[in-house]
Amino acid sequence: MQSVRTTDAPKGIVGAVLHYASGAEVFGAGDAAESIFKVVSGVVRSCSYQNDGRRLIHGFHAGGEVFGFDAGARHSLSAEAVGDCTLIAYRRRRLEKFAATDEGFSLRLLSYALQSLAKAESHSRLLGHRSALGKIAAFLVERADCSANRSIIDLAMTRQDIADYLALTIETVSRTFHLLETENLIALQTSRRVHLKDLARLRGLDS
Amino acid sequence: MQSVRTTDAPKGIVGAVLHYASGAEVFGAGDAAESIFKVVSGVVRSCSYQNDGRRLIHGFHAGGEVFGFDAGARHSLSAEAVGDCTLIAYRRRRLEKFAATDEGFSLRLLSYALQSLAKAESHSRLLGHRSALGKIAAFLVERADCSANRSIIDLAMTRQDIADYLALTIETVSRTFHLLETENLIALQTSRRVHLKDLARLRGLDS
DNA sequence: CGTCTCCTTGATTGAAATCAACTTAGGTGG
DNA sequence: CCACCTAAGTTGATTTCAATCAAGGAGACG
16 A cells, blocks of 8 residues: 655645455445545545435546535545545544644635535535436536536446436436437537536526 | 634634525635535535536535635635524635645645545536435435434425536425325325434335 | 446326415504 | 405316437547
């Protein structure tokens, strides 16, 4: 296991570099929450399983993002690799010790947590949409916003992942993509590569 | 305006005591996020408005709870008094200055933020439920969990508030309450006072 | 070439939204 | 005190949209 110090972390903050294969579990709900993770490459999903076995994906985490924050001693969500990915794991105790001595770092840590909070609230807004069309449109806009190219987006996740993120079925996701294509708002270059032809109108649907 | 130091805050942390009438806005989405609030009495709702005018309630905040955390300089949500309520407002800058000097306090602040995060994730889980029955059951269980008496709960909010919290309509909320009463899981002593007759089965519906 | 997994498409069903009317509870003022 | 008024809640009829059930297609990989 390699040990690294990332450029944007304070001197002395080191983490372990970890690799995960597609589908691998980073941590499970109920596991001891000993580390916080930063995505180096690839995409990770945070999810929970309801007692009927259904999965709800709370969020996707991509390059540079920090995830795995939890209030208690245990993770309330699971985290899984969407594709092959590389992460850095930072020991929570070590971070907290650092936060105690480095005033700036404690605020940075708070800031990361608040970014997670903002994402969670944004996800609630997505789920609050009444229509499948609104959910999918909002999802695509969200993907565009965290993509280098605003116009062509490459989805790292399957239709099932999207469905579980939006609390829809894969059939509805598929049909809604098709509908958007019919309306000339998007073009599906492949099933995973989407050309957003009219981001403004797409934002308008996000209602 | 009265100035107070609460028993559980570090020496020197003072806040302003504020009173709000039912329905009053504590802050609006887009306002400068200058303060963080703690509920002394009453209930506050955090909400956002979608571009079709619909309201989504992200959470209800009751006695002792801290709300108003935001990653950026502006609030992303609005906060409104559900009934008459009393809050303490803490200046964010002052808290951050304190966090920089007091190591313990910076972790306390982080902990409050992580509790907000946990609540937000829990709300996503609620919204992720496929059926109105599952949402209402989960909502009642949640209310029971933050109520003194686990069996009789007094709802501070209207049916419309509940509907906007669960992304349902008031009619569906009303009908589902009635259904639960028919199934002998609850009894509506008044429209706002609910007797949970079988919390275990209610938890089971939360699926 | 066969066998996965992922995705799409079609037919039907079902649950919640909508539209509409009515009831109840609270508050105010005559 | 009661009559009125309003906001909140309930109930019913109908429609609509997404879930479900079912089958087939496309791409990846050995």
